[in-house]
Amino acid sequence: MIALLRELTAAYGPSGREEEIRNVIRDKISPWVDEIYTDTLGNLIAVKKGPENGKRIMLAAHMDEIGLVASYVDEKGFIRISNIGGINPYVAVGQRVTFHNGITGCVCYEENITDFKDLKLDRMYIDIGTSDRGITLDCIKPGDMAVFSGEAIEQNGRFISKALDDRIGCLILIKLAEMIKDCPNEVIFVFTVQEEVGLRGAGPAAFSVKPDIAVAVDVTNTGDTPECKPLAIELGKGPAVMIKDYRTISHPKVKNALIECAEKNKIPYQLEVMSVGGNDAGSIHTTGGGIPSGAVSIPCRYLHRPCEMVEKSDVTNAIKLLKTFVMNPEYRS
Amino acid sequence: MVRKLAELTKIDGISGNEQGVREFIIQNLADKSLKFYNDSIGNLIVKGKSVGTSSLKVMVAAHMDEVGFMVNYITDDGKLKFSPVGGIDSRILIGQHVRVGRNKIPGVIGYKSIHLQDKSERKSAVKIKNLYIDIAAKDKENALEMVNTGDYVAFASEPVFFGENRIKAKALDDRAGCAVLMELLEEVWPFEFYACFTVQEEVGLRGALVAANRLKPDIGIVLEGTTCADVPKVKEHEVSTVMGKGPSLSFADRTSLADRELLEHFFRTAEKEKIPYQWKTTVSGGNDAGRIQTSGTGVKTLVVSVPCRYIHSPVSVLDLNDLENMLKLVSRGLHTLPGALGR
Numbered sequence: 001m002i003a004l005l006r007e008l009t010a011a012y013g014p015s016g017r018e019e020e021i022r023n024v025i026r027d028k029i030s031p032w033v034d035e036i037y038t039d040t041l042g043n044l045i046a047v048k049k050g051p052e053n054g055k056r057i058m059l060a061a062h063m064d065e066i067g068l069v070a071s072y073v074d075e076k077g078f079i080r081i082s083n084i085g086g087i088n089p090y091v092a093v094g095q096r097v098t099f100h101n102g103i104t105g106c107v108c109y110e111e112n113i114t115d116f117k118d119l120k121l122d123r124m125y126i127d128i129g130t131s132d133r134g135i136t137l138d139c140i141k142p143g144d145m146a147v148f149s150g151e152a153i154e155q156n157g158r159f160i161s162k163a164l165d166d167r168i169g170c171l172i173l174i175k176l177a178e179m180i181k182d183c184p185n186e187v188i189f190v191f192t193v194q195e196e197v198g199l200r201g202a203g204p205a206a207f208s209v210k211p212d213i214a215v216a217v218d219v220t221n222t223g224d225t226p227e228c229k230p231l232a233i234e235l236g237k238g239p240a241v242m243i244k245d246y247r248t249i250s251h252p253k254v255k256n257a258l259i260e261c262a263e264k265n266k267i268p269y270q271l272e273v274m275s276v277g278g279n280d281a282g283s284i285h286t287t288g289g290g291i292p293s294g295a296v297s298i299p300c301r302y303l304h305r306p307c308e309m310v311e312k313s314d315v316t317n318a319i320k321l322l323k324t325f326v327m328n329p330e331y332r333s
Numbered sequence: 334m335v336r337k338l339a340e341l342t343k344i345d346g347i348s349g350n351e352q353g354v355r356e357f358i359i360q361n362l363a364d365k366s367l368k369f370y371n372d373s374i375g376n377l378i379v380k381g382k383s384v385g386t387s388s389l390k391v392m393v394a395a396h397m398d399e400v401g402f403m404v405n406y407i408t409d410d411g412k413l414k415f416s417p418v419g420g421i422d423s424r425i426l427i428g429q430h431v432r433v434g435r436n437k438i439p440g441v442i443g444y445k446s447i448h449l450q451d452k453s454e455r456k457s458a459v460k461i462k463n464l465y466i467d468i469a470a471k472d473k474e475n476a477l478e479m480v481n482t483g484d485y486v487a488f489a490s491e492p493v494f495f496g497e498n499r500i501k502a503k504a505l506d507d508r509a510g511c512a513v514l515m516e517l518l519e520e521v522w523p524f525e526f527y528a529c530f531t532v533q534e535e536v537g538l539r540g541a542l543v544a545a546n547r548l549k550p551d552i553g554i555v556l557e558g559t560t561c562a563d564v565p566k567v568k569e570h571e572v573s574t575v576m577g578k579g580p581s582l583s584f585a586d587r588t589s590l591a592d593r594e595l596l597e598h599f600f601r602t603a604e605k606e607k608i609p610y611q612w613k614t615t616v617s618g619g620n621d622a623g624r625i626q627t628s629g630t631g632v633k634t635l636v637v638s639v640p641c642r643y644i645h646s647p648v649s650v651l652d653l654n655d656l657e658n659m660l661k662l663v664s665r666g667l668h669t670l671p672g673a674l675g676r
Contacts, residue, residue, distance in 0.1 A: 016590035040551070041631035048540030069585060072570035072614040080570035082616035084585065122571060142612035143596060194590060204631030283627075 001312065002154040004174065008167040008215035009036065009152040012100055014067030014084050014145040015197045018042050018098075021063045025170055025191050033189065042193040043205040048177060050186035056290075057326050058188045058211035059176070060202055060280045061169030061218065062195030065162070066304055067145045068097060068107070068126065073291045077136035079105065079126040084145055085196030089119045097146035103128055103139050105146055109156035112182050148306035157312050158235070164308035166195065168298050168315060169217040175319050180326060187326050192280055199247065206287040213254055213292050213329055216242075218279040219310065219324070220272050220297035231274075233299050236311040238268030239318035244294035245274040247282025253330070254294035267317050272297050296322060334660065335500075337361060337655055338492075338512040342502035345432060345487035347401035347418050348536045351375055354397040358511065358530055363519040376544045377530040385523030386673035392527045392550035392632075393517060393663070394541055394621045395510030395557070396534035399503065400645050402486035404433065404466070407477065412471030413440065415486055417461060419535030419617050424458045431466060434484035440468040459498035488647035498653045499576075505641045505649040507534065510556035513639075513660045519666060523671050534621055538588065545628035552595065552633050552670070553625035554663065558651065559583075559613060559638035570614055574640035577652045579609030580659035583636040585616045588623025592633035598673040599635060599666040608662045609655075613638065637663055 006265045007028075018081060024042050030036055035047040044063065049058075066085035073079055085247030095107045105126035113119055152161030159168070173189045180187060188209050193201035195218075206214060220240050223231025234239055241258045242250050262269040272295075285293035296318055301309040340361075346354040355377045359369065362379065369379040377397070400419030407413055413433065417423075429442045441465070444459055466486065468577045470476035492502035502508075514528050527548055532540035545553060559581060560573040574581045582599055584591050603610035622634040642650040 004522060016585070017593065039631055041626070043631075069616065071616060072612070074570065080614070082585070082592075120564070143591070147537065197585075197590060198588075200589075200627050201631070203627050208630040 001158070002152065005159060005161070005167065005259040006152045009161040009163045010168055012098065012147060013063055013065055014147050015064040015194045017100060017145055018063045018193045022191065025063065025174065028174045029177050029189065035149065039205060039208060041201050041204055043201050044191040045205060045209065046189040048180060048183065048187045054185035055212045055329055056186045056188060057329055058190055058206060058209050058214040059173055059322065060190045060192050060214060060216045060284065061173050062166045062192045062201070062280060063170060064193055065147055065165070066196050066197050067147045068092065068140055069145045070126070070140050072142060073133050073136045073140070075133050077130035077132045079128065079136060079140060081121055081124060081126055085305050088123060088304065089121050090116070092121070093119070095306060097126060098149045099140055099144055099146045101139065103240050104149065107293055128168045135158065148291060150306050154312070158309055159312060160307055160309050162306045162308065164300055164310055165219045165303055166318050168219060168310055172217050172315060172318055172322065176322055177324055179319070183326055185326055185329065195280055199278060199280055199283040203283035203287050206284040206291055210288060211234065211291060214281065215254065215293065215322070216279045216281040216284065216295040217318070218295060218297055219300035219303065220237065220274065221277070221303055222299045233270055233272060235299050236313055237270050237302060239314055239321055240272035240297040240299060241272040242272040242281070242297055245272070245277050245279065247278030248285055248293065248295070250294035251292035254292050257329050258294060258296065258321065258325055261320050262290055265324050267321050269321065334512050334516050334656065337515060338508060338656070339500065339502070341508035341511055342492045342504045345485070346397055346399055347485045347487055348398040348533045349466060350485045351397040351532045354511065355530065358515060361515065363371065367518065372543060372547060374540050375532040376540045378527040378544060379518055381518050381522050381526035381528055383522040383524060383526050385671065387524040387676055389524040389552060389671055389674070389676050390548070390550045391524055391552045391554065391667065392529055392545065392548050392625065393514055393556065394529040394544065394625065395514045396531045396532050396621060397511060397542065398535050399506070399531055400535050401488065402481060404482050404486060407473050408465070409473050411472045411476035413466040413468065413476065415466055419645070421645055423461045426461065426464055427459060429433035429647060430489035431467065431486050432489045433468060433486050434480045436479065436630045438468050438479045439489065443467045458557040458640045490647035499650055500653060501648050501650050503647045503649065505651045506558035506644050509558045509639045509641065509656060511650055513556050513656065513663065516660050517664060523668065531621055538619065538621050538624040542628055545625040545632060549629050550632055553622060554667070555620055555622040555625065555634065555636045556663065557620050557636055557638040558641040558644060560615070560618060560644055561640035561642045564642065573615040573617070574611055574613055574638070576640050576642060577655060578611045579655055579660050581613040581638045581640060582597045582610045583613045583638065586618050586620065586636065587616065588619030589626045589634055589636070591635050594674065595633055596634040598670065599637065599662065602666040602669060603662055606665050608665065609658050610662060631641045
């Protein structure tokens with residue numbers, strides 16, 4: 001699993017620039033699906049056909065990751081930046097970042113900041129080691145984007161990496177495509193774009209796929225670290241079935257079917273009740289005439305940092321849960 | 334184009350009340366044989382001339398509406414309380430001339446004079462809820478003979494040409510885009526071309542969504558008037574755009590990301606044809622592209638803007654050379670688009 005995860009997290013793919021990660025995923029999933037295509041906005045849609053009388057189930061994981069966008073290059077070659085998705089300036093400080101063409105940059109801040117409360121991205125910049133606007137512009141143009149650097153590792157039963165949000169979801173979908181056989185339902189694996197900037201890719205994808213049911217597979221915050229805000233999600237206690245977040249209230253049938261699948265198959269699970277955040281289900285469930293939607297979330301510490309952390313057992317249990325779910329999405333014990 | 338722009342800024346068209354702008358555009362269509370219709374929400378959609386073999390369907394959008402106010406209460410002594418329609422800086426309001434309602438009743442936005450303000454009042458900006466519009470009514474009854482709650486209020490500001498090739502006017506955002514779009518309708522396109530003059534952009538990009546859902550285009554180009562803070566004490570990376578340096582290309586704002594292929598094509602076009610252009614240096618604000626991009630099964634979008642200083646005020650300023658170059662860039666970029674995209 002770590003080998004695949006390493007490839008998925010290493011692939012470059014900030015919102016709107018998902019080509020590289022899309023190519024990696026296409027390579028990995030192609031052998032296991034009947035049809036695969038990319039839509040207008042860049043969503044990758046892979047279909048595993050089912051019998052005519054089956055349901056059409058869309059599973060969505062987003063390919064894009066957060067990043068920094070070059071907005072202006074000054075005379076000395078420093079790159080001014082803005083955020084693509086939720087990047088906290090405190091987290092970005094001192095990080096190494098990588099551009100699409102492999103150029104590495106150091107994220108630093110204006111030295112006259114004495115109070116860290118004043119730290120904002122518009123007082124920060126990326127230094128790629130040049131001293132001249134022209135040389136910088138030969139490498140990086142305004143609009144080019146950088147992502148956190150760093151390789152995925154496995155340690156003490158956990159994965160640590162950048163972009164686990166949501167490459168771990170992508171991994172789960174790829175594994176499912178490989179494992180699902182003789183499914184009575186059609187499963188449409190959708191790897192979405194531009195989730196981090198406002199769930200923009202999933203809605204149009206759902207609009208063309210028109211599934212009967214949709215489940216987003218993403219990550220969620222945890223409440224199991226020192227002095228953190230109370231939150232009933234812990235690493236290692238199983239995947240979380242979303243009840244609600246800021247953008248979605250899960251459809252009761254989808255949510256209940258997921259819970260029943262877990263109970264019946266003795267798969268550990270938790271319940272996700274969030275007042276902030278959102279995932280692709282948020283734009284899928286209101287698409288067209290409405291699509292019953294829910295989400296399965298992998299508990300993840302240190303979200304949107306280069307050291308996001310998930311537990312391997314939560315991932316394998318999520319795969320088990322989703323596998324039984326797509327076989328019978330209307331579970332009634 | 335310049336004359337049309339000046340005329341367009343004279344018209345009052347606060348979000349939801351764009352009919353004056355719509356009528357002007359229809360009356361001034363270069364070619365009277367062009368087919369057009371108003372959709373259910375009020376967008377004006379004009380089908381451009383095309384002779385092409387390209388399979389592309391292109392929607393070019395500019396919004397007709399402008400920011401302004403609406404009367405929401407009339408006091409017993411005949412003063413009008415009001416709320417903003419769209420984003421307006423309340424610090425610029427005291428002393429403004431306005432026009433109220435269909436009959437364009439003249440009014441001024443008032444507050445007690447500086448003599449009567451205590452120290453703390455002088456130091457802080459007055460909130461809109463404490464301001465009122467004075468239409469010289471004797472009392473409520475007298476006011477109601479002239480205006481009513483729900484009446485729109487527009488800045489009373491006439492266009493003025495000044496300096497070298499600059500114009501100062503209200504509503505340059507986005508009558509500038511409308512003026513360019515009207516010019517584009519004089520050309521013959523190699524693909525299906527729809528000019529969409531949209532409504533209600535300033536209150537949440539509402540018209541564009543309806544237009545895009547109906548048209549289902551492959552490409553959406555949005556023409557905007559955008560922020561320009563090339564003024565004292567703003568750092569060079571925070572200016573957004575610089576006046577006189579040409580139209581700006583946006584790689585991202587708060588509502589959409591430019592399609593990379595489109596962005597590269599337009600920037601290469603500018604370089605190749607030696608049309609001045611600039612990158613917008615800030616990722617702020619939003620516009621119709623946000624709704625067009627995610628409509629239907631998704632649409633590739635790009636935003637091209639003309640820099641406007643003091644945007645959303647009665648005295649926004651625009652460089653007419655930037656406007657000419659915007660027309661040139663959009664026109665050249667669109668004509669060569671089928672080749673660039675291989676369609």
